[in-house]
Amino acid sequence: MLTQLLEATLTSLWIFFLTIVLSLPLGVIVARGRMSKSKVVSGLVNIYIMIMRGTPLMLQILFVYFAPYYLVGISYDRFTAVIIAFTINYAAYFAEIYRGGMQTLHKGQIEAAASLGLSKWQSFVYVIVPQVFKIVLPSIGNEVITLVKDTALAQTIGVAELFRSAQTMSSRMFSVVPIFVAGIFYFIMNAIVAKAFDIAEKRLKH
Numbered sequence: 001m002l003t004q005l006l007e008a009t010l011t012s013l014w015i016f017f018l019t020i021v022l023s024l025p026l027g028v029i030v031a032r033g034r035m036s037k038s039k040v041v042s043g044l045v046n047i048y049i050m051i052m053r054g055t056p057l058m059l060q061i062l063f064v065y066f067a068p069y070y071l072v073g074i075s076y077d078r079f080t081a082v083i084i085a086f087t088i089n090y091a092a093y094f095a096e097i098y099r100g101g102m103q104t105l106h107k108g109q110i111e112a113a114a115s116l117g118l119s120k121w122q123s124f125v126y127v128i129v130p131q132v133f134k135i136v137l138p139s140i141g142n143e144v145i146t147l148v149k150d151t152a153l154a155q156t157i158g159v160a161e162l163f164r165s166a167q168t169m170s171s172r173m174f175s176v177v178p179i180f181v182a183g184i185f186y187f188i189m190n191a192i193v194a195k196a197f198d199i200a201e202k203r204l205k206h
Contacts, residue, residue, distance in 0.1 A: 002181070012162040012163075015083065015154055015159075020147070027091045030091050049095060049096060052088060057089050057153055060085045060088070061085040061154070061156045065081035093143055097140060097143070100139075144197070148189050149186060152186075155167075
């Protein structure tokens with residue numbers, strides 16, 4: 001039982017890892033689009049964010065997996081669909097977190113960076129991003145912890161992650177023990193993530 005659950009946990013960890021790696025930088029791009037001076041760009045990005053935040057992730061997973069096939073005849077494997085759905089969903093949430101952090105920065109800092117000869121891109125990378133990251137880290141931590149639990153939604157289209165495997169084993173064994181064990185695994189993963197962010201916050205305070 002433990003071997004199978006550990007294998008399923010690896011799938012959940014892959015979903016978690018790939019979503020973080022892809023959605024965090026994508027969130028920065030989306031945030032910049034949301035704050036664009038172009039009404040067309042900011043309007044389209046705002047609609048995207050509203051859709052991602054206003055509909056269930058489960059529905060988004062189903063749409064990403066089935067819609068391309070019925071609309072344009074394109075199909076891909078279930079794991080890829082899960083990663084795409086999770087990435088575009090969490091990028092929207094991270095974008096709003098980034099935007100809130102950027103708006104708290106004093107404009108004088110950007111002007112000071114410009115006076116030192118830094119381009120807008122250099123100012124963004126070397127001045128804005130480090131400070132915004134420090135401000136938004138607690139909020140990002142909350143979303144990342146939520147992501148650990150949301151990986152269970154991958155079972156929506158049959159991806160054999162931790163919770164689906166636990167349910168299958170529970171039905172086969174006529175026992176709830178696998179589900180309780182899976183719960184312990186989720187708790188351990190969340191505890192590690194929470195501790196990592198706690199350490200990061202303490203270091204950034206210095």
